Amino acid sequence: MTQPLFDMPANPCVPVSGRDETFPVRRIFCVGRNYAAHAAEMGNEVDREAPFYFTKSAHALCDTGRTIPYPPGTQECHYEMEFVVAIGAPAFRVSSDAALQAVFGYACGIDLTRRDLQGAAKDKRRPWDLGKDFENSAIIAPITPASKFGDIGDQAIRLLHDDALAQQATLRDMVWSVPEIISHLSGFYHLQPGDLIYTGTPAGVGPVKPGSRLQGTIDGLTDLHLTIAAPE
Known part of the structure; x- marks a missing residue:
């Protein structure tokens, strides 16, 4: 019988609000430029033909309430507040009318971005991986079951940076629902239970520094908190 050379860490899990169970995470998909004002502030136009995506490793996840070191290899790390969708049932080639049947719940999330590395990759028409997929770059709060959250509509999405309002919009402002x-x-993709979708960020993204405190809120969901410490 063959044996693995070493043990692999288990997939990370996210707490579920009001329940003892946790949500094991399989994959993380992220939607780009899904708020028109954010696309504009980054000097881009929204692609209205179809949404586009990038991915993060499941091991980029970071629970709310933590203090993390300033990410390595960057001088310009930005916050991006996001509405996160947790998939709880298989979905392959589903219609928009049936899509919500695959949803388990929703959460507050932050996509941390090494903006300087992302920009350098864009300039050379290279992938964004170094700018987006790194340790502690996918912050998430406990997941609220969809039945407790209700319909997606005018819920406010906000981010406070050191207690000052930095980002604010409503979920209805998303270009792609x-x-x-x-x-x-x-x-x-054959979407499966355990997949997360970070659905894009409103305008107002900006840099963090050691000592920065972030608080993300979406009406009806558990708040998210993060503190940035000095680099390792």
Whole structure:
């Protein structure tokens, strides 16, 4: 019988609000430029033909309430507050009308971005991986079951940076709705329980520094808190 050379860490799990169970995470998909004002502030136009995506490793996850070191290899790490969708049932080539049947719940999230590395990759038409997929770059709060959250609509999404309001919009401001995102993404992947979708960020993204305190809120969900410490 063959044996692995070494033990692999188990997939990370996210707490579920009001329940003893946790949500094991399989994959992380992220939607780019899903708020028109954010696309504009980054000097881009929204692609209204179809959403586009990038991915993060499940081991980029970071629980709310933590203090993390300033990410290595960057001089310009930015916060991006996001509405996170947790998939709880298989979905492959589903219609927008049926897409929400695959949703387990929702959470507050932050996509940390090494903006200087992302920008350098864009300039050379290279992948964004170094700018997006790194340890502690996918912050998440406990997941609220969809039945407790209700319909997605005018819920406010906000981020406070050192107690000052930095980002604010409503979930209705998303260019591509959650059903549209799930339907489109399921045309390329067999979505499975444990998949997370970070659905994009509003305008107002900006840099953090050692000592920065972030608080993310979405009406009806558990708040998210993060503190940035000195680099390791």
